[in-house]
Amino acid sequence: MSDKKPKNIFVEGPVSPVKIGEDIAHHQKKSNIGAHSIFMGQVRADSVDGEAVLAIEYTAHQEMALLAMHEIREAIFAKYPLTCLHITHSLGLVKAGEICLFVFASAVHRKEAIDACEEVVERIKKELPIWGKELFNDDQYQWKENKG
Amino acid sequence: MSDKKPKNIFVEGPVSPVKIGEDIAHHQKKSNIGAHSIFMGQVRADSVDGEAVLAIEYTAHQEMALLAMHEIREAIFAKYPLTCLHITHSLGLVKAGEICLFVFASAVHRKEAIDACEEVVERIKKELPIWGKELFNDDQYQWKENKG
């Protein structure tokens, strides 16, 4: 067994803003950090044919997603001198207005934190086997598509 | 009087992580937001000649800083289709590990939120008349310098 076991990134339901505030607070002990860059994806109440998206239901090939995320982590840490990197993605139901993705990169200097955070977000969208089902009223739905 | 009066961005002392969590939570009502990008500057316990920075004391030419920030806001909103943009900068004492700058950009799509947030951070560092005094033990200090 490697001690570099893929970390879990999934939570059932939305990512809690209180939890995000707590995560930020926990990083105040690390006094070598100078910059944090955070990205959060939030479910939009997009209108499709006059009907608003009420929620997105996320499913994933969890094992493959965690392996892919692990590879991304390793590549990012090899490329950027980060202090830490935390990722949380929702599974199951996330209502419009709630947070479904949280990426938190910290570094000594801002450039690394900002660039690493953005690259992680792009790679998550492209490389993690996760799917969103956009739910409307009356059991209507459509499968979410990520723009390039 | 213009109704586009410069907003205050200054708080006395550090930016509270709890307050940041609450700010994030407040944006869940805006169901047209799809992406949030956040930058936080944190005071590092940098070592200079073997002495660690204990805190930074921030002073500003407040009126000019708020005018400059106002101009940056206008330029950013003209350039990027943002939903909202919030900025908080500390004045006075911020201890090592505490947050001194909080930039929070939200948009329908991630690219705008991420790019706008980064540009605001760069412009704040370059254009706002704010100075940091790095405090060490025994009343020693040195004036902070921002790298290009």
Place this chain on the structure above:
Amino acid sequence: MQVQLMSYGALTDVTGSEVFELEISQQSVTVAELKLILLARYPALEGKTFRIAVNERFVVDEFEVLPGVIIALMPPFSGG
């Protein structure tokens, strides 16, 4: 041979189920052959973009599918 399949995202609408089994007359097929078998059984797969993983690894068309493996049918990802 029998293989177990899992379909994800929009493909579950096509296959009707997230987990299902497929009875194949040969004892081994390539991924390319498997695709034809799937297309015959689920004509709605025609024109759909999807990738195939065998036992949690993405595989090329020439990959040999053996009895007992688990096959994942994955449409374009839409996480985040």
Place this chain on the structure above:
Amino acid sequence: MQVQLMSYGALTDVTGSEVFELEISQQSVTVAELKLILLARYPALEGKTFRIAVNERFVVDEFEVLPGVIIALMPPFSGG
């Protein structure tokens, strides 16, 4: 004339005070002339990089400084 000055950041170490006044024999000087007066009074300003604002606006060397204005001496910014 008398002008009021404010110095910021590292310049407060040079001027010794954040707010101070300067008595100038002329009734109007350019910013370039003001800089020479300041250098004479605070030789440690020599070689320091700083910008000058008059009544909260950055001004060029040719700008005319009149009685009653407030002058800000600002070294490179280091916020964030």
